[in-house]
Amino acid sequence: MTPEPVITTPVPGAHARPAAGGAVGLRRQFVSFYGLKFRPEWRALDPSVKARGREGFIAACEAFKAEGGILIPYSCVGVRGDVDLMLWRIHQELEPLQRHAVALRQTAMGPYFDTPYALLGMTKRSTYVDHIHPEHEDDRLTIVPGTQKYIFVYPFVKTREWYGLDPDTRQKMMREHIHVGTTYPSVKLNTTYSFGLDDQEFVVAFESDRADDFLDLVQDLRETAASRYTLRDTPTFTCVRGTYDAVLDTLG
Numbered sequence: 001m002t003p004e005p006v007i008t009t010p011v012p013g014a015h016a017r018p019a020a021g022g023a024v025g026l027r028r029q030f031v032s033f034y035g036l037k038f039r040p041e042w043r044a045l046d047p048s049v050k051a052r053g054r055e056g057f058i059a060a061c062e063a064f065k066a067e068g069g070i071l072i073p074y075s076c077v078g079v080r081g082d083v084d085l086m087l088w089r090i091h092q093e094l095e096p097l098q099r100h101a102v103a104l105r106q107t108a109m110g111p112y113f114d115t116p117y118a119l120l121g122m123t124k125r126s127t128y129v130d131h132i133h134p135e136h137e138d139d140r141l142t143i144v145p146g147t148q149k150y151i152f153v154y155p156f157v158k159t160r161e162w163y164g165l166d167p168d169t170r171q172k173m174m175r176e177h178i179h180v181g182t183t184y185p186s187v188k189l190n191t192t193y194s195f196g197l198d199d200q201e202f203v204v205a206f207e208s209d210r211a212d213d214f215l216d217l218v219q220d221l222r223e224t225a226a227s228r229y230t231l232r233d234t235p236t237f238t239c240v241r242g243t244y245d246a247v248l249d250t251l252g
Contacts, residue, residue, distance in 0.1 A: 027092050028123050028141045031192040033153050033203060034101070035076070035083035035117035035237065042112035043252045049108055056107030058244045064089065064100040071100075072145055074239035077250040082116050084251060086239040088151065088205070090143060117235070119155055121192025121203040128174040143190050147241075148207040152214050154236040155200030162229035173226040180224060184217040186210050200232070211238070 042050070061071050070090040076083045091097055097120075104110060123141045162170070181189065188207040194200045208214050221227060242250075 029090050029092055029143060030094050030097060031121050031123065031143060031190075031203065032087075032089040032097050033117070033119040033205070033237070034087040034089055035115065035119075036085040036087070036113045037082060037116050038084050038109075038113045038251050042109070045112075053108035053112075054245075054248050057104060057109050057248065060100060060103035060107060061087070061244065063103060064091075064096060067096045067099075068092065069096055069100070070145065072241060073244055073247040074151060074241050075247045075250040076237060076239050079238045079240070080235075082235075083237060084113075085247060086151075086153065086237055088145060090145075117237075119153070119194075119200070119203045120198045121194040122197065124193045126191065128171060128178065143192070145190075146188060146207050148188070149209045149241055150207070150211055150214070151239045151241070152206040152208070152211075152236065153239065154204060154233055155194070155198075156202040156204055156230075157200050157232040159229045159231045162226075165229075170226075173224070177221065177224045177226045180220050181217065183220075184213050186213045187217055 042053075045053075061073070064071055068091065070088075072088045074086040074088065076086055089097055089100065101115075104113075123143055125141070181187070186208050187210075190205045190207065192203045192205075194203055206214055206217075
């Protein structure tokens with residue numbers, strides 16, 4: 001699947017510094033999907049120790065939000081074997097993401113989890129959506145997560161042949177690809193760019209209340225011409241949104 005375009009909602013007051021080309025635009029964001037895997041020893045701890053760990057975990061997440069970040073917790077328990085919790089973190093600076101990770105490890109939970117996956121990207125204007133929808137003149141640089149029950153997240157890499165195609169050919173294929181996406185209005189796409197920042201080229205996060213719609217969308221997109229230029233789009237994380245307490249309860 002080719003992940004573009006980005007579909008986002010601007011945050012009021014987010015205009016800060018000049019964007020590419022010198023125009024004043026929205027400030028770009030770092031977007032992190034931070035996957036945690038808890039060790040069996042956590043479940044065997046005394047309840048008082050676990051309660052202290054949970055309190056510290058929540059406090060560290062709230063401190064990140066107090067710095068201007070966005071953080072939404074999800075559970076992957078029972079869905080994937082290698083990730084228990086997925087934290088969707090967004091900030092305009094990179095350092096708060098690091099401070100948050102350090103703060104989590106300094107809690108009573110810290111010795112009991114590993115980080116098998118940490119996907120990092122940044123927001124960026126989508127070339128294709130601007131050509132197809134010229135009325136969308138604003139920079140799509142701000143992701144505002146919705147309230148949907150699920151997110152489906154995966155890293156994405158295109159083949160080198162894709163980048164060698166002429167722009168008109170790519171635009172034609174993306175027009176078809178985007179049209180398929182519009183037939184599933186219950187699924188919202190968020191695309192971030194990882195060139196030079198992480199192993200993948202993109203990280204995509206689809207938000208929806210309907211897992212069946214997302215499954216059908218992915219199947220339909222496999223039949224588009226652009227899908228022939230997919231090199232890698234795994235692993236895929238199906239994540240269930242919840243409150244801090246609800247998500248932490250799934251750890252046992």
